[in-house]
Amino acid sequence: MSTTVEKCTDCGSTSFVQASDFINLRPLDKKLSIGSERVYTVCLDCGEVVSIKVINPEKLI
Numbered sequence: 001m002s003t004t005v006e007k008c009t010d011c012g013s014t015s016f017v018q019a020s021d022f023i024n025l026r027p028l029d030k031k032l033s034i035g036s037e038r039v040y041t042v043c044l045d046c047g048e049v050v051s052i053k054v055i056n057p058e059k060l061i
């Protein structure tokens, strides 16, 4: 899993923090599916979310 982000698209900062809201993303047609957590990469300077990554995308199938 790559976590490298070059630059904030909004302010150009290169300082980021990764965070999760621990709410699983679930497939629309399988509401009972456990789904997968997602991780946000957030700019430390302006708060822009530069990336949202699903940890286990295969669980959305």
Ligand SMILES: [Zn+2]
Residues within 6 Å of the ligand: 008, 009, 010, 011, 012, 013, 043, 044, 045, 046, 047, 048
């Ligand atoms: Zn920024």
